Amino acid sequence: MSQLAQHAVSERNIPDPALRARIVAGERISASEALLLFQHWPLHDLGALAFARKRALHGDVATFIVNKQVNPTNICVHSCKFCEFAAKPGDAHAYVLEEDDIIASLADPDLAEVHIVGGLWKTWNFERALGLVRRIRATYPALWIKAFTAVEIDFFAKCTKQTWQQVLAQLRDAGMDGLPGGGAEVLSERVHQELYKDKMGPDKYVAVHEAAHEMGITTNCTLLFGHIETDEELVDHLIQLRASQDRTLAHGTGFEAFIPLAFQPGETGIRTSLISPMHCLRVIAVARLVLDNIPHIKAYWPTLQMETAVAALTFGADDLDGTIEQERIMHLAGSGAGRGLNVELMFRLIRDAGQVPMRRSGRFDRLMEPAKAAVAAAMVPSPAAPKDFVATSALEADLAAV
């Protein structure tokens, strides 16, 4: 038998049919089962299981948002080994943005969300951050403001000698809607010590998010993968997020979305090439199956690269994130993905994945923009609608009919 034929046969062999049946039935899986899926399950079947789970949750719709990322400064007190975004004062690539420029950059009637995250530096202290949120809220009342990672919340709290809760309450009162998920990296003390020991570790990351959830503030969570983490650490990261969600959902809010971020090696010396697309798809699929209490999985195209992000929409992801103009962090780290996508291209990419494209709000409400949908339909050779697509709302029916 040729190697190719042997491979085809082995791909048909499911390692544990009983586990497969439990997954199909929607049962929760353990860490050891997740590891088996991640390391040994045939990729096509893993993707099919995760895609089925995604469809049960979200139908054949894949969403995106028109958003902008604002990174007020890249100057940072820390020197995380994986980070090529950060600078020290005086570095050629160091920069500090001014409020007037940030406010002006958000003057886009289509904009639904601003995502604010940056370096930790006294020039952009808590008072200034608070003032920025107030100004954005006053200038753009409808904009969803997703601002400051758990790492920044902790930095503000330390600098102002306040608790996380006090910092979060003031930001919320100023107009902040939610927290982004950055700063988790891998919830492993070993990785923490190895790559970013000066920055907050796993326990504090989870604790800040749980503090926000207890206050009714929704947040996202992330994973930076494809560097020194082991498969076991990666799976444990997912299990820790699921356990945290269980703890706070019953009496607060929780994580709205999980965003796996593929490590961009750049000049870090940690590794020399991007992690493979197949590895990325395995992470997305296993995340969808483990995180049964987190509604959304994002395919974050600036780190996955566009082709893999589009493929991820049939491996468990339900959201292509956003148009993300002005994103600096991954591009300073060497990401070759495009820098900001327009709405029409989002429509095209999602349709190419066989999904129904839908704009969304910052809180994941689905939005219908008939004019934009018509423009997209004119541009895109429309793929056949999935045979068993069932419209579950008037919005989906409208868009499916375009």
Ligand code: SF4
């Ligand atoms: S990852 Fe964040 S905290 Fe670490 S150096 Fe980069 S900007 Fe600073």
